[in-house]
Amino acid sequence: MTHEAGWAHAPGALRGPSWLQPPGDANALVPQLWSSTARKVHGDLVVGGIAVADLVANHNTPAYVLDETDFRRRARAFREAFAADAGWDVYYAGKAFLCTTVARWIAEEGLSLDVCSSGELTVALRAGFDPARIGYHGNNKTLPELRRAVAAGVGRIIVDSFAEIERLSSAASDIGSTARVMVRVTAGVEAHTHEYIATAHEDQKFGFSITSGDALDAVRRVHEADGLELLGLHSHIGSQIFDSSGFEVAARRVLALHARVSDELGVTMPEMDLGGGFGIAYTTQDDPSEPAQLAIEMSKIVEHECRSLGVAEPRLSIEPGRAIVGPSMCTVYTVGTVKAVTLDGGAVRTYVSVDGGMSDNIRTALYDADYSCTLANRASEAPPVLSRVVGKHCEAGDIIVKDEFLPADLAPGDLVAVPGTGAYCRSMASNYNHALRPPVIAVRDGVATVVLRRETEDDLLATDVGA
Incomplete structure (x- = not known):
């Protein structure tokens, strides 16, 4: 039976x-x-x-x-949803997958590029990618790496430690150039993801803690350092995230620091990066949001928080990688x-x-x-x-x-x-x-x-x- x-x-x-x-x-x-x-x-x-x-x-x-067709469609969907004329920039996170061909596709689709190592920078430059549209991440960038990035004209360098601020200032001064800098902060948000890819809680290697006061101190040091131009704050809460709730909490805390910098240091930072981590469907249990929906929700979050704080909205950026190349x-x-x-x-x-x-x-x-x-x-x-x-x-x-x-x-x-x-x-x-x-x-x-x-x-x- x-x-x-x-x-x-x-x-x-x-x-x-x-x-x-x-x-x-x-x-x-x-x-x-x-x-x-x-x-x-x-x-x-x-x-x-x-x-x-x-x-x-x-x-x-x-x-x-x-x-290739699918890759370009997804890149284009993010570019169109987070439009430049609406105050957004999209940086493809090269760590997801990068080769010279993909770097050229990204350039052709109008996206910027995020790299996090000297090797990734090498691939981008070999592909002819405009260095002014490159962001450089990493929690332990060496002095030679920083010198190379500054000399190449990398558009923004995301600093991750006090030692790196000193190194970068030294590199910029040695070259006689100015490095454009974002300060990576941890907002204390535990994204609903695997422990090893949740990156905004306090007990991890990335960034400066907002709670401890290190983030404000880092901003002050960048602002006062020779050869550095302060662009703004960078926050990344993790990977394989399916809704905007984590971004909402992080944006609230990061924008509060943004406003505090303006009040206490008299500095209006022009930019802010909310990171990436947008999820994809690996199995039928996964339900990722479309770029257009993410753009609507994240724009509303930033607009609401800036209005509450009485500050102007900074130029915003995101860093999708997996959400473009994964599927x-x-x-x-x-x-x-x-x-x-x-x-x-x-x-x-x-x-x-x-x-x-x-x-x-x-x-x-x-x-x-x-x-x-x-x-x-x-x-x-x-x-x-x-x-x-x-x-x-x-x-x-x-x-x-x-x-x-x-x-x-x-x-x-x-x-x-x-x-x-x-x-x-x-x-x-x-x-x-x-x-x-x-x-x-x-x-x-x-x-x-x-x-x-x-x-x-x-x-x-x-x-x-x-x-």
Whole structure:
């Protein structure tokens, strides 16, 4: 007799998280998890007008597939929602994913660029990005790095410590130039996110505390330092945030400090940055806001607080990274092993091992992140089975997708694609177990372009001086 609740009460069945339900059609895509051009055609995943199976035939796996049309649409949506003529600037957060091609796309779409290392600055300058439209982050920028940024004409440098203020003043004076500066502050807001990516509570490495008075002291020192031009305050409350409530609390506290600087120091700072951290949909439980809605809500927050404080609204900026590139990329793997493991109580977990893993997506292991996936190279009429997609590395925690329904006939040689991998996956990729980092292949209107090639064993040996 069949139980009316189906799979969940079948003998030996595993129950996944409550939000994950067996699909009516295991071949269908969940549109909000994928880039805008992704679709299934007779079971084959097609992105940018190209079947993923054809990309794999030419470029092998694992591979990151970047939907250029989708990336540009998302960049444009932020630019248009947070319009310059409405007093906003949009800085793409390069740490999410950056290469010279992406830097050029960002410039062409009219966005500015945020970098947080000398390497990211190198990529931006190599791409010909206007340094005046670059912001430079980092909690431990060295004197040579600061000298380089000032000499290059970087448009704003976000200082993060008292020592850095001294270093930057020294660098600017040595070069005979002026550095435009924002002061990063912590507003004491605990964003609803993973501990490691919540960045506005007091007990963490970034910024100056508003509560302790360090933030006001930092502003005073920047204002008084030689070679520094004070632009304003910078606040970032975390990552993967889905509503504006955290921004509201942070804006209230940061704007209160903004007003206090005006009252006590007689300085009207012209700018303010509210950071990024806008979330994306990794699974069906995620419900991100559209840029237009975020712009309306955040503008209202700032307008209300400035009116209450009796201060003029500063020019505002935000720093979306994940929200632009995250959904624009998927990662494609080849299945090597499908293993059914019997657990205590007789339940069976299906492990799907692929040819990548934590070296190309560390987020599941690092943040306990959730992902989805789909069979990418054919249609299947087999029933869906709750599965776990794992990598090939020598770690029990080498998990890519903790729980997802995949067809029961999934077999070695099949392709599995994971959406939402544009942010931080390639940026945080490693050579663990001497893995070769995958290529990034941009697709658009039926044309594929390698923007980052696959690493080779010669690349691995290039830094091995004993080879």
